[in-house]
Amino acid sequence: MPTKVNHVSAADHDIVTVAVAAAEAHTSGEIVTVVAAQSNDYDDVALVWASVGAFLAMSLAALFPGFYRGIYDGLTGGWGHELTANQWLGIVIAFGVVKWIGIWLILLWRPLRLALTPRAIKAARVRARAVDLFKVGTEAKTLGRTGVLLYLSLKEHRADIVADEAIAAKVAPEVWGDAMDALVERVRAGQPGEGMAAAVTGMGAVLAQHFPKGEDNPNELPDRLIEI
Incomplete structure (x- = not known):
């Protein structure tokens, strides 16, 4: 049997899951959260x-x-x-x-x-990994193309947000800046779960502005934190 991955604590899982559910209560957007120990071997x-x-x-x-x-x-x-x-x-x-x-x-x-890996290379590798995961698990997985992936790579102290077509058309990448800053700040303080929850809350506020919750809004993507 494969070894279970544990990059963060059970409490971190609970914090992130609650944050995702709360954020999605006000938007038709679907937030997927993924955490990895490292994005590349370099x-x-x-x-x-x-x-x-x-x-x-x-x-x-x-x-x-x-x-x-x-x-x-x-x-x-x-x-x-x-x-x-x-x-x-x-x-x-x-x-x-x-x-x-x-x-x-x-x-x-x-x-x-x-x-010894330059920061620019780390950022590019984390982004590439986030895009790959987005294409596999989030892209075109919702009816309205309103899925968005929050990806955290712990050892690089970097994160990225990749949004599906409908969201990307309305939300510029720099709009996610506050959410990303909150995440990285808490990760550096050794609080990855709280960092991701803070980012999810910020993302939810942005999504609620552009994609408010409708009458028919099924939960199409998992709320739980995914570890890889």
Whole structure:
């Protein structure tokens, strides 16, 4: 059997579920909430850092050959033979390869790899993951195309909102800014459930303005918090 995912507490689940139900009581919009530990492994970032480190190491060896030849002499106790140009080039390349492998091995530690990932890349990967999840579980799943996904990626301390066609046509992305700020602030304080609930409340207020609750308004998408 698959292992149950637990990124947040049972209390967080309850807080978010109650917030979604309360928000949807005033709108025909349907809010889906999803939380993930991390959106991407950033393996390519580790490869880039390793390549940059190896290139810099080989460049320094080429720019300051006397210094590195001195290290070579020290290691050989002065008994090493005089290196030819090709032999020296081979040593420089080997030095770069060792440097690449060393950095790559260090960056197998995920927290460091994540810390060295530029913020813009994190934001793009979180957005891409949110869009993928939206297409699978929210897009065109309501009769009025009024589904909206709130996605939180914990380790990146980032979140995103992806709205279905009808909502996107009336609500500009920047309108969700206050909801996102409330979410991220509380996540950084170690309160992911309260952060998502605050965001849901803000989203519900926006949706109620543009998509007020009608007489026939079935609950088409789950209110519960989804963990992946």
